[in-house]
Amino acid sequence: MKPPDNGEEVLFREARQRPMGAEREAYLDKACAGNEALRIRLAALLRADESPDPFLEPHAALASGRDEGLRREVELMAKARRIPGQVSGKPGATPLGPAAKGKPGKSSLVGERLGLYEVEELIGAGGMGEVYRARDQRLRRAVALKVLRPESRLDPGRLARLEREARMLAALNHPNIAAIHGLEESAGKRFLVLELVEGETLAERLKGGRIPLEGTLVLCRQIAEGLEAAHEKGIVHRDLKPANIKITPEGKVKILDFGLAKEFREEGLPVDLARGPTLTEEITRPGAIFGTASYMSPEQAKGKPVDKRADIWAFGCILYECLSGEKPFPGETATEIFAAILTRDPDWQALPATTPWRVKDLLHRCVQKEPKDRLHDIADARIEMQEQMAVPQGPLRAWQRLPLGWLIAFGMTALVIGLLIGAAVMKYSRLGASRVAQPAVRSLVRLESGQWLEGQRWRPPYGLDYPTRTAMALSSDGRFVVYSAVKENPSEHDKPRLYLRRFDQLEAKPIAGTEGGSSPFLSPDDRWVGFWADAKLMTVPVEGGVPAMLCDVPWPFGFSWEADNQIVFALGAQSGLSRISAAGGKLEILTRPDQSKGEFAHRLPYCLPAGKQILFTIMQNAWDVHPRVAIMDLATRTWRVLLEDAADARYVATGQLAFLRRGTLMVVHFDPNRLEVTGQPMPAVANIAQALNTKNTYTATAAGQFSISGSGSMVYASGGIAPDLQNSLVWVDRQGKAETIAPFKAPFCSPGLSPDGQRIAYSTLGIEWSGWIFDLNRSTATRVTSEGLADWVIWTPDGKRVTFGWNKTGVRNIYWQPVDGSSPMERLTQSEYQQFPGSWSPDGETLAFVESHPESGSDIYLLNVRDRSVTPYLNSRFNERYPEFSPDGRWLAYASDESGRFEVYVQPFPRGGGKWQVSSEGGCAPLWARNGKQLFYLWRTVGTAGTQAWSADHVRFFRQQAASLV
Structure with missing residues (x-):
């Protein structure tokens, strides 16, 4: 980062004097025209300057003088805010000691009179207030005035805190406690009158x-x-x-x-x-x-x-x-x-x-x-x-004293660096708190310009563009973080990669050999980083190098590196845990989900330091929003549930487990000898990004965007769980004009019109997944099922039944039920794998549906409704989805990613004999016009989803809208 020069200092001061909002933004646009880097940098400094926390701490690099760029940035803010002191890089300078003294700034109260007090010198400042040396004109004594900053003077919270501080100090009337003389107000300024203590601090003496x-x-x-x-x-x-x-x-x-x-x-x-x-x-x-x-x-x-x-x-x-x-x-x-x-x-x-x-x-x-x-x-x-x-020891010897000025307790506001990974990594140590500045656990850390945090985002319309795998790994000593990032608004050619950010440096650097990589995790000695790329588990030195491929992993659902150099991971969406040596070798299966206990998948492993047990998350279905945390004994390969309604647990050396509960980091005491939790979990950090409620089998991983070092330092990204969608059911004519159908919004998914055109079947994919039927004549909605999770509701050709995916114990199979409720739902298929209904043939004899396999992905199968036999139709190493029969039953449209992205294809039914690619720039969810002459499908553009119509002659863009799940 280029250190600021005098011109940038002037710009910073001028911008800071303008009100936040449009006026300040307009000034920055004009002053930084043609210099976007300067514009971004000044905006970051101004955001830091407006931090509501009056007691942010400066980075250890300031006291050591190791980072000139950071020192100059703090100096820039300090000068503009009239905060003298540690910006000089002098080790051990105290916030309000001699090193802090400087000339008053433009808005200083020096020379003014506040009631009985003549303000003489600004001696310190922070985000909440400023401290001045003043002269009590009535009693002829020197005092210190702590005055709220102008922007804080009308803040009820800051005023209440100032008064609370005054009452606290007033209650402590003792010669060994710095005294308060009063709480006063003059010219609209509330301030404390404090004892001015001359001398040195014990820290300076030591x-x-x-x-x-x-x-x-x-x-x-x-x-x-x-x-x-x-x-x-x-x-x-x-x-x-x-x-x-x-x-x-x-x-x-x-x-x-x-x-x-x-x-x-x-x-x-x-x-x-x-x-x-x-x-x-x-x-x-x-x-x-x-x-x-x-x-x-x-x-x-x-x-x-x-x-x-x-x-x-x-x-x-x-x-x-x-x-x-x-x-x-x-x-x-x-x-x-x-x-x-x-x-x-x-x-x-x-x-x-x-x-x-x-x-x-x-x-x-x-x-x-x-x-x-x-x-x-x-x-x-x-x-x-x-x-x-009192014990006789000879005369007491005088000990050396250095007249290094005086100190009044008042927190200094420090520079908050850049933008965030989402939230925080370290907090910086206090100026003058000790001779050696000590990094703490919290601050804001920016990604490189033009990046966003990766983590296996699924772009609309296939997902919510939400990180679904943990994208960061903090070193055990808390000194660096490895994270996965990708270009903002990436094209299909932009690949993620891993970056190394050391906290004693301002810039992150890409790790060579990690192109296409995500889901980073570190070895116990922090020398190696593992990651997932090209459907493979890879390792590479933290400083970069030639990566080593260990094994194939179709989808990443969590990794952890054991102390004995074994890597534990979840192999797929519906698998248990496996492990492999970091040096390579044979894959070993550790667990298999116990379906008799409602276990759908094991994922997000975390190896305890002793190397004898593993924490992991049990998912009870593909979209479980109430998962459980279990602990497994590696010697016996048995496990038991530790925590209900919990996911992605990590052990902290302070004797606690940290875990996520719907986006909130919880902590609970944990006995590492008895392997039991004690007491009630308590909330620690809210709004951590967690892949729950994402509406997609491969994205609802329960993984959190956080990482904790050995004793509690933490890096995380904010965001909470994915919110429920708020969609509308609409009619769309051929000109693309939309008209609302249902008079309410909900997380609607996969709506389908009944054969008679009088009702619409749809799913709602929120915290609870349900199937519904909306009556267009009565404007009423009726729930299809009363329990379990139902989705992908489709009509039978005669309109008498609806077919849907349903599960209660973890695995979704296909059921149907009469619309009039004359009989309960009936199971049509039985499989250990997830299934999604697709489309009925016009004669009602055959159902095309999708089944997802952990190894091969999604395939299309056919169900004969008479004998309930199932046969594979499109079963390849690629993913095939969204089967849709043509109205005459002679064609089947579907989407496949065989080209590297999903495209829409059509082939004859029941026999193949060739296929035609309909879309050319991506497509999914095909839907035939009722006359069978056109095929509509969703087509993905950057940030939007559009609908196109296809016929044998041409493809026409039909409608564009904000991207959403379908």
Whole structure:
């Protein structure tokens, strides 16, 4: 990405001053004429600038100075927003310390007077407000003013939050807590008047290394005293860390930033795996993790209810860091930090050998992973330190102090990069939170220009153009993602491929050898990526190379790479699970669906880390919207259901299962030893794209567009499940004019006119699939069946019965039923494979229907209604669908993909003897005119579906409409 120059900075400022909407868009169009890249880039920056979250965190690359392009982009926004500070790339600069000071911008309040306060200097800013150094003219003292930004001053939520923060600070009147002087309003501006704390933060102090024991005890005793006062008021800080502790030049400690504080008597909130450990979002938002990774207690990391013991854990981490000069739970990424917090103890050998035993014992008690085993009250820590300080050790030594200014707790708004894969991958670490910036779990990540996320989309009219296979794979350490993408609005010649995006880089790069690839999944060591291309399972190094073909896979329904180098996958739409060595070899069948238990298919496997069990999803029919998650023991090849109404489960090292329930990510505690879930599942992230309700056998996979790393970092695409269609039944004349028939909208599918022209049979393909008959004279609709899933309703030639596909246990076969309801429905076919009724011969003796096989795809069969015998008619390695008899019974029209895409063909019936291709640019769903002289069919164009009419002489375009399922 090209770094912004001064001209782009001017454009950004000018655009930002214009109201959002048409005026701003018009300005960008004119200013960026002929430079589309600049236009897109400025629009992305402006979207980020308008983010409603006032506490987004900047990327670790800023503090390290590793990425000049990203640094310059943040600098551009910072200058335009008057946010001084970390844009200089200085490691460890604090948000509101000296590095943050700069000249006031155009809209600064510097020089103005707000009530009694003369505004002197802008010292910090964020998405919600700005902080100024000011002079109290009545009391002649320096104060800090926190003022809502102009766009927030009329926001009831922001005003309520400001008042809540004021009340919280007012309740915490203690010399070791930064004070509030008041909540005031002047000239329409609501603001807090805060104590101006001079000095350095503990984080800045620790840059010089560990603090001697005496100095540590002096500092940490004061921290404990401040926490004790807060806890006595029933308030837990939730974000205690060195950056939130200020040390005045006189050695007085002040605890800052109670912006995340809450009353610990409140109930806890459910975990949100998409929000990371440095999240500082709106404190009223449900389902969030609050705190900072290195100082977060295990219960905070898991999203459990927190009380004052979470602060005691953070206090223990600070005490350890002061004594050793090192963090107790180090890691380069949030993933590594979480794993350390949850599974490892601090390195006690890092403490000085002279550390008193009672201080070591205090540390041990503060960082017990179970809250019930932890020190119960911070007052006990204060007493321990006081008693230790009373032990004769010689004179206390002065410890070094650096006058690095002052800090008021106020979140800085950072740059949100580009467009999204759909939603989020990482959240960026806070400026100045520690010496080494730490990537967290959430931010926005863009696809390359002109791309969209692939995932086996089925274009209209064959599907809803919705990703149906998981299109992304996050590395186990959370440092990169592999995803499948394709050109926007692709032609039939545009193929998807895999891309590698490392989070310390701004651009994704294509992975050589993955042309045509989708459904990526990573090896346990993250060195290889598996994928599906050309109906084959392939592997290639993550950095690209010559791919290796392992076996044929007609359709991908989920892959997982085991720790022992075996790849587990679902072979087809109606299959169980199989596996093959990643080095190649013989295919091994692991499961077969148990139809006696209502199992239609096994798919979406996930290998547990121990390599002894596999999670997978059980589908009870081809369009199941209430699937189940099961666990299989590889030694016994037996499985049992773990979760009802659940799909696409993944294990998280924090001791949870994450799974999807109709587009919502749910989490539930999981015992990896007993292989059982405990407690009730809780919602974590809403609106994740999931392939349910897609109305198509090969697209209703239940797969979700998300991926989780070893300890909870997450990438996902938003979208939820496919919505129900809202179609209308219409008459269309030969000029293409449409007239509505039914006075309502529904997910109509495959309408058919009765032989007498008085009724219409149709299906509704929503969450529930049903067959219906609409009476044109009475304008009433009657449901054909009262239970199960019915679809593809067609008339018998005499109009006395309707024929339809029906299933209740998972496999759809063909039934018929009298229209007058004089007898119950009757089964016509019996097969273990999915079947779809197509068309009756004019004499009513033969039904042409489609049967789908996992290996060979869709074929056309004939049913003799007298003896119920079934014979194959078109049974090839290609897919044949939509059989339609001509009115005289001498021809059969159908659609086949033998050319590489679906086209319409006609051949003589009952004997073949040749065929004619009717369509030339794609076609499906043929329908004969009643006089048999013309054939109508659907013809796909880009983004639309059209109808064409065919006769022996010519093909004529008939009608075009917005694409929909047929």
